[in-house]
């Protein structure tokens with residue numbers, strides 16, 4: 001039998017849009033980019049930045065290649081952001097294969113260029129993700145040491161990593177959480193998570209963090225990689241589990257990039273909606289230097305209607 005259900009205002013937003021617009025004056029996004037390798041990639045990055053600028057991200061960050069391989073490119077990209085945009089850029093910095101003096105020098109150059117926010121990481125080994133990591137004998141060994149070193153150089157805002165499914169090298173949860181605590185004790189004021197696909201993975205982690213008395217913001221990192229095969233490979237290397245239901249949605253789409261893009265945007269927006277239900281109000285989007293998916297997700301979050309648009313001169 002058909003029962004009459006209560007009607008809603010026909011102008012009320014639906015689904016993820018409704019959840020984003022509910023009581024969220026502080027809703028934020030940040031965008032992560034990687035430094036371009038050549039002119040073509042550079043043009044693509046700056047075209048993306050121009051499209052994403054009106055969404056007024058809380059900050060944007062630029063990664064640092066394994067073993068410091070992108071040191072100059074990361075610096076150039078971040079310095080150009082300071083000069084040509086109204087973004088607040090954060091530079092990623094890692095400990096791998098460098099002495100303390102070298103890293104301190106990079107940090108001082110950032111400060112002098114007007115960069116006030118560093119994402120401090122141990123870093124992927126230069127031989128690749130999953131290979132053995134050996135600290136440089138004269139270097140910062142782990143992200144907590146680096147955070148402490150950075151705070152001695154200048155009053156940087158420092159963000160660090162967090163792993164909702166544990167970092168693959170942590171023997172157990174107590175090791176994992178102790179490491180996060182050390183990074184906070186050293187001066188980190190925000191943790192950005194490794195990507196994940198199920199909100200429950202994040203919530204379980206959030207509970208562990210709360211149980212440990214950690215009270216800095218833990219910002220969920222959302223991966224916007226529509227190439228499912230690449231995503232599956234990267235997830236395996238990083239110890240991230242891909243649920244069967246997620247994988248199943250990409251089945252048979254190897255030759256259909258448009259549908260993959262649409263699915264990726266939809267799934268990321270759905271994930272933000274679920275995470276909103278338990279209070280997340282900042283989402284860090286791994287953009288892969290593309291604007292369309294990050295822009296769709298941010299628009300569903302209502303970011304296009306908030307604040308003053310950032311300018312790219």
Ligand SMILES: Cc1cc2nc3c(=O)[nH]c(=O)nc-3n(C[C@H](O)[C@H](O)[C@H](O)COP(=O)(O)OP(=O)(O)OC[C@H]3O[C@@H](n4cnc5c(N)ncnc54)[C@H](O)[C@@H]3O)c2cc1C
Pocket residue numbers: 062063064065066067092093094119120121122123124125141142143144160161162167168169170171175176179192193194195221
């Ligand atoms: C948001 C985000 C951004 C990232 N950006 C980059 C990037 O730009 N460039 C890049 O190369 N990689 C990047 N990565 C990947 C990251 O570098 C790797 O995951 C790396 O393996 C760990 O770095 P971390 O800062 O998380 O390490 P840490 O927090 O230092 O910890 C790494 C592991 O070492 C263990 N550990 C910590 N201290 C000690 C100790 N004293 N003795 C023994 N073990 C210890 C920890 O328990 C943990 O298992 C990023 C990751 C995230 C989540």
